[in-house]
Amino acid sequence: SAVISQKPSRDICQRGTSLTIQCQVDSQVTMMFWYRQQPGQSLTLIATANQGSEATYESGFVIDKFPISRPNLTFSTLTVSNMSPEDSSIYLCSVERPGRGDEQFFGPGTRLTVL
């Protein structure tokens, strides 16, 4: 399986600021995914990031709030913009398992608290 790292692992931010989360994979992958897991909830897909094209956002998520970059096949960033306490959550990136596009492996997550 791929080794996935995320930075930062956690952060506490002030309302109205923005935070960029980085996701690095140790191998080249076509698709990268960004999820949110709110307290006591399960994972919700924010967007799918394909290298060289605009990210595809799920219903309820917009590019202005969660801009995503995918500059190459091993790296992606998710920015949480103009944060409010409701954005307090764990943000996880994932990649597909090579040869099994329907299975995904997850990074360790970024725990965000917005005051």
Add this chain to the structure above:
Amino acid sequence: RKEVEQDPGPFNVPEGATVAFNCTYSNSASQSFFWYRQDCRKEPKLLMSVYSSGNEDGRFTAQLNRASQYISLLIRDSKLSDSATYLCVVNTLMNTGFQKLVFGTGTRLLVSP
């Protein structure tokens, strides 16, 4: 109705017990099915895929009933280390051509000595 529904639990069982979790999904176009395990403050990790014929991995047995849109996970001889949240996950091919994982809210298992 949620796309993937699970009993949140918690299921409290003694070591050595057998425990079963159930899950239902609403999208009949769903193609692949999985159980993930999530430990407290950790990322989800794939436990096993679920095949129509049923499959077993050591103490874990997963079954799928497409007609009833129902998935199950059976854990035999529970260990303390099995304590975690078990997420039922369904993969669906969207109109965009992308595949999408939909997660249940998870079933929490607590195994006690």
